[in-house]
Structure formats: structure tokens, C-alpha cells
Amino acid sequence: MCDRVAMQGPPDHAAAPPGAPHRGHPPPARLSLLRCLGVASGPAAALAIALVPSGLHAVPGYGHRPAYAAAVAAWMALWWLFEVLPVALTACLPLVLFPLLGVFGRGLAGDAARAAAPFVDAYIFLFLGGMAIGAAMEQWSLHRRVALHIMRAVGTDPKRLLLGMLVATSSISLWISNTATAVMMVPIGLALLAQLESAAGGRRLTHYGTAIMLAVAYASNVGGIGTKIGTGTNSIFCGFLADKLGHDLGFLRYMAIALPFVVLFVPLLWLALWRVGKRDGLGPGRARDALDRELAAMGPMSRGEKTVAAIFAAASALWILGDPLRAALAPPLQDALRGMGAAAGFKVQGKHYEATVAVLAALGLLALRALSLASVRRMPWGTLALLGGSFAMAAGIEGGGLSAWMAAKLAIVAEAPLLAQLGLASAGTIALSALASNTATVNVALNVLPQDLGVLFAATIAASCDFMLPAGTPPNAIVFGSGYVRLPVMIRTGFLLNVAAAALITVYVYGYARHLIGG
Incomplete structure (x- = not known):
């Protein structure tokens, strides 16, 4: 759902490392030259x-x-x-x-x-409702149960287990933040590795462990591409299209445009990571035992899990059926709003319908006590301000007229062949996302690129496709805490995947997505 904004420091009352100063009374220190330059x-x-x-x-x-x-x-x-x-x-x-x-x-x-006005846009409330659903899933560990079942279904042979980790992680990341997904999946991956290492006589599976941990990071990032609420960059893109270009993308239509990319890219992740993982020469393992133990420890579905699952299913169905339902509900609703004094030009758009569904889902979770106030407080509220x-x-x-000036200056780029525009947008955005947060990257890209819907969509996907550096996204950084991932391996593997992502985005948008998005 979102990227760096979710990476918060520990609360003030959290225990500090030995010898560390108390957070409330930091010692005087000189700012580094780089930070001074950044501030100025x-x-x-x-x-x-x-x-x-x-x-x-x-x-x-x-x-x-x-x-x-x-x-x-x-x-x-x-x-x-x-x-x-x-x-x-x-x-x-x-x-x-x-x-x-x-x-x-x-x-x-x-x-x-x-x-x-943009701070109370309908997309803010859509994302808020999505965050609430994700928080409820985390509260009751529903996402964990789903991930474990997906991995059991895909298979527990080491090669298939790696694919299962990718499929499970990307599936969860469709609905909750990439950071929360990675935090949840890393312990599962470590438990599976412990079982495999035990079956291998205690030998440390350095290469396969790297592949599993990178699978968590990469699939957390890629999975969020598939839905409107999967990551903040998607909401920014949809809001930009609706407000600036007057182009409204419904929930189902967005999934039809974006989800196939996730389906196509996950096998590429699998092939690249299996090249790393197979060096340990693993035979058939006993990972299924670990999965069975994890599921047994969870016990049967609780009432809270069932409530969250039901509300999530209902919200998903209403989002997917949004276009026909909105067409039926919009006319009488607009008449009612005009009777209440609403602006004559007001039109019920897809984002209004989707935001209403999201907010009702969040209120339903609170009313049925499937979402606690503690979980609400832990939600990444800063993401809403960022959006x-x-x-x-x-x-x-x-x-302010800046867009008119930029359009004139970028006329040469806009006149280039569309395939070249897509390639430049994809590669440039991936490179920038290695240095800046995904949301900052997509903000810059949407406002400087030619205003072609396909080019803007290519940049939006590309913002979630940096695989080289730990600083690229929180999941990339989180997996370093596992002790399995070495920076040189991540850079080599990530560079190849960055190139593959830029190429696939270019071909994918040119041959498929732009025809659905209307560019």
C-alpha cells in the first residue's frame, strides 16, 4: 500500500540499545554535511x-x-x-x-x-478504508493463515516452495502495505529455512536463504502493483488521472490493467531467484512439516478472522461490481445531493463509490469489534498526508500554469515514438526510485512526463520495481535483518531484475495496458 512512510522509528518509550542516548534528550551533535546540504x-x-x-x-x-x-x-x-x-x-x-x-x-x-481540498479527496478515504482492512487482517493474523495455505497448495519441494513464497507474499501485498507484508513473511521464511537446514544436517543454506528472503522483499513490492489500494503510488496515479486529466479508473478496470503484470513478473522473479537458491543443491525437504506446525499453532479460524474475511469479501465484491452498481445508484444520489444544496456540476465518480465502500467496511470492522482502537492507532496515518x-x-x-510551460518544453519528447517514451519513462523511474521513495518518485514522474495515459501508467508501475538497493523500499531493507542477504548478491540480482522490469513494462504497456487504459 505504501512505502517509506510506514518505516517509523520506535516509540519514545521503547527500549534503546545499550549505550544509546535517551530519545527524549538527544546529545548535541553536528549535522552531517550531507544533511545540511539536504536541509538547505x-x-x-x-x-x-x-x-x-x-x-x-x-x-x-x-x-x-x-x-x-x-x-x-x-x-x-x-x-x-x-x-x-x-x-x-x-x-x-x-x-x-x-x-x-x-x-x-x-x-x-x-x-x-x-x-x-486534495487532502480530503475521495482517494484519501479509499486508502483509509484499505488501511483499516489491512490492519484488521494483521490484528487477527488472517493474512498469515492465507499465506501459509497458499504455500502448502503450491508445494514444498525447494523450487516450488520458493514459488509459493513469491505467490503468497505478492497475494497478500495486493491488499496490505508492502512493509507490513514483509514484516509478516520474514518470520515464516526463517521458520521454513530452519526446517530445511535441520533436514540438511544443520548446514546453513546461504544461497537458498538469500533467495527466500529476496523473494519476500521483491514480491512485497511487486504485489502491491495489482490493485488500487495495493500501494500509495497507485492511488496517486488514479487521483492524478481523475483530477487533472478527467479520466476515472474503476477498481475492476484498474485490476484488469495492472494485475496481469504481477502475474507475468512473478515467474521472472522465480527464475532469477532460483538461479541463486539452487547453488545449495537441496533435495526434497521437510518444509511441509514446518507449514503444518505453523497452521496447527494458529488453530481453527477465530470469530474475528471470520468477521474480517466476510467484510473483506463483501468490500471486494462491491469494488469489483462498482461500474454497474454506480451506474444504477448515481442518478438518484446526484438528485438527492442537488436537493441538499450540492454544487450543480457535482458528479458521482468511481472514486466516490469506492471510497464509500471502503469507509463503510472500516466502520463495519469497528462496529463488530473486528478492528481495535490499538490497531487503528498503529495504522500509517502519515500516508494519508503524503497522498x-x-x-x-x-x-x-x-x-499555477507550470503544466502548460512543461508541456511546451517536453513537446519534443512527446513527439518521440510511443515505444521510446515508454522505455524512457520505465527506465528513468526505476533508476530514480533507487534514490527516492516510491511516492516521491511517482510524484515527480507524473508531473514531468508527457501526459499520455500509457506513459504515466508505465512510470507508476516502474516506481515499485527497484530491486537493487536496500534503500529502495522498506521490504528491501527489512530482509537484511535476516542475516541471509548480502549486498553484492542483491545488487547483481536486482540489476538484472531492474533491466527485466523496464523491458517488460515497456512491452506490457505498449502491447496491452494502454489499450485498456485509454491512452
Whole structure:
């Protein structure tokens, strides 16, 4: 669902390592040169863009507003890149800077309202409901039970077990955050490795262990591509299309466009990781015993699990059937809203329907006590601010006239063959996502690339496809704690997968996705 924003530090009351200073009273220390540069980079770039004469100050009909929108966007992008503040706090900059700079040209009050509106967009509530469903699954360990059953069904021969780990992890990541998925699957993988190592006479399975742990990281990232709520980048993309391009993607249609990519890429992950894992020369193992023990320890499904499963199934069915149901419900609902004084131009879109389903599912979980307040407090609330800030930045780029200036400058790129555009968007976004968070990457990509739906979708997929570096996404970093993954192996394997991902995205979008998405 989301990326780096979920990587929070321990709470203040958490035990600190021996010798570590108390979090509440940090000792005075000099900021590193890199951090100082990061802190200064945002305001410095913003001042330079806003004050230095350039074509941004002379866009017909907009005055200085394109330069001011570009200044805020550059400030946000640099602070996201250097992680100066938590990404959610950086996302709130438009709330202050857009009204002060008059980016929308509506006066202080009008600009403040326009900057705040994206923070209550329907996609925010859709993602909120998705987070609540994911939190309920985690609370009752329903996702763990599903993963174990998938792995038993795929098979427990080492080669098939690796595939089972990929399938189970990616399936869970369709519905809950990639970070939570990785945290849940790593202990399962370690338990399976312990069983296999015991069957191998206590020999440490270095290569196969690396493959299993990388399977958790990579499938956690790739799986989230398949649904609108799978990762924050998908919600940003859908919100961008709806608000800026007037193109509404329903839940089922998005799955039809994106889920086949997950199905195609998982076998590529399997082949690449089996090349690493097979070096241990494993024969038939006893991993099934470990899976059976894990399931036996869980016992029969509890009432809470059954409640979460039922609400999740109902919400999924309503999302999938959204287009015909919305077509039937929208006219009377719009009439009722107009009778209550709603704006005459208001139209019930797919995101309104889907958000309503998500919020009702969350309320149902709370009402039936299948979601505790403690689980609600642990939800990554900063993700909502991050999404709101992403939508606000896009609104400022559009409303401030920066998009018109960029479209003129990128006309040459837009005139290139579509296949070349897709290749550049895919490779460039994957490279950028190795350095910046996925959400920061997709924010930059959506606002600078040619406004072709296929090209934008290619960049959105690519933002979830960095496999080389631990800093690329939280799952990549989490698996390093297992003790099995070595950086050189991850870099070599990840580089090949990055190249494969860029190639597959290009061909996939050109030959399939763009025809469904309408590009």
C-alpha cells in the first residue's frame, strides 16, 4: 500500500540499545554535511526558481505563478529525496506555501481552500478504508493463515516452495502495505529455512536463504502493483488521472490493467531467484512439516478472522461490481445531493463509490469489534498526508500554469515514438526510485512526463520495481535483518531484475495496458 512512510522509528518509550542516548534528550551533535546540504537544498532551490528571471515568469495568462509552483515542487522533491523531514510533513508544504505565494491566483482564502481540498479527496478515504482492512487482517493474523495455505497448495519441494513464497507474499501485498507484508513473511521464511537446514544436517543454506528472503522483499513490492489500494503510488496515479486529466479508473478496470503484470513478473522473479537458491543443491525437504506446525499453532479460524474475511469479501465484491452498481445508484444520489444544496456540476465518480465502500467496511470492522482502537492507532496515518500532499502538488502545478510551460518544453519528447517514451519513462523511474521513495518518485514522474495515459501508467508501475538497493523500499531493507542477504548478491540480482522490469513494462504497456487504459 505504501512505502517509506510506514518505516517509523520506535516509540519514545521503547527500549534503546545499550549505550544509546535517551530519545527524549538527544546529545548535541553536528549535522552531517550531507544533511545540511539536504536541509538547505529545498529552500535554496525554491528561492532561485522564484526569484531568478526565466521563462517560468513569462507564461501568458499566469504571470509569476508557474515559477512559484515550480519552486514549491522543487522544494518538496529535494526534501523527499534527502529525507530531511518525514515525507508526510514535507507533503504538507503546499498548505502553507501555495496560499502565501498565490499559486492558484484566487486570493489568500481561495488559494488556502484549493490547497487543502486534495487532502480530503475521495482517494484519501479509499486508502483509509484499505488501511483499516489491512490492519484488521494483521490484528487477527488472517493474512498469515492465507499465506501459509497458499504455500502448502503450491508445494514444498525447494523450487516450488520458493514459488509459493513469491505467490503468497505478492497475494497478500495486493491488499496490505508492502512493509507490513514483509514484516509478516520474514518470520515464516526463517521458520521454513530452519526446517530445511535441520533436514540438511544443520548446514546453513546461504544461497537458498538469500533467495527466500529476496523473494519476500521483491514480491512485497511487486504485489502491491495489482490493485488500487495495493500501494500509495497507485492511488496517486488514479487521483492524478481523475483530477487533472478527467479520466476515472474503476477498481475492476484498474485490476484488469495492472494485475496481469504481477502475474507475468512473478515467474521472472522465480527464475532469477532460483538461479541463486539452487547453488545449495537441496533435495526434497521437510518444509511441509514446518507449514503444518505453523497452521496447527494458529488453530481453527477465530470469530474475528471470520468477521474480517466476510467484510473483506463483501468490500471486494462491491469494488469489483462498482461500474454497474454506480451506474444504477448515481442518478438518484446526484438528485438527492442537488436537493441538499450540492454544487450543480457535482458528479458521482468511481472514486466516490469506492471510497464509500471502503469507509463503510472500516466502520463495519469497528462496529463488530473486528478492528481495535490499538490497531487503528498503529495504522500509517502519515500516508494519508503524503497522498494529500501529492495531490496538492499536482493541483498547484496545474492551477499555477507550470503544466502548460512543461508541456511546451517536453513537446519534443512527446513527439518521440510511443515505444521510446515508454522505455524512457520505465527506465528513468526505476533508476530514480533507487534514490527516492516510491511516492516521491511517482510524484515527480507524473508531473514531468508527457501526459499520455500509457506513459504515466508505465512510470507508476516502474516506481515499485527497484530491486537493487536496500534503500529502495522498506521490504528491501527489512530482509537484511535476516542475516541471509548480502549486498553484492542483491545488487547483481536486482540489476538484472531492474533491466527485466523496464523491458517488460515497456512491452506490457505498449502491447496491452494502454489499450485498456485509454491512452
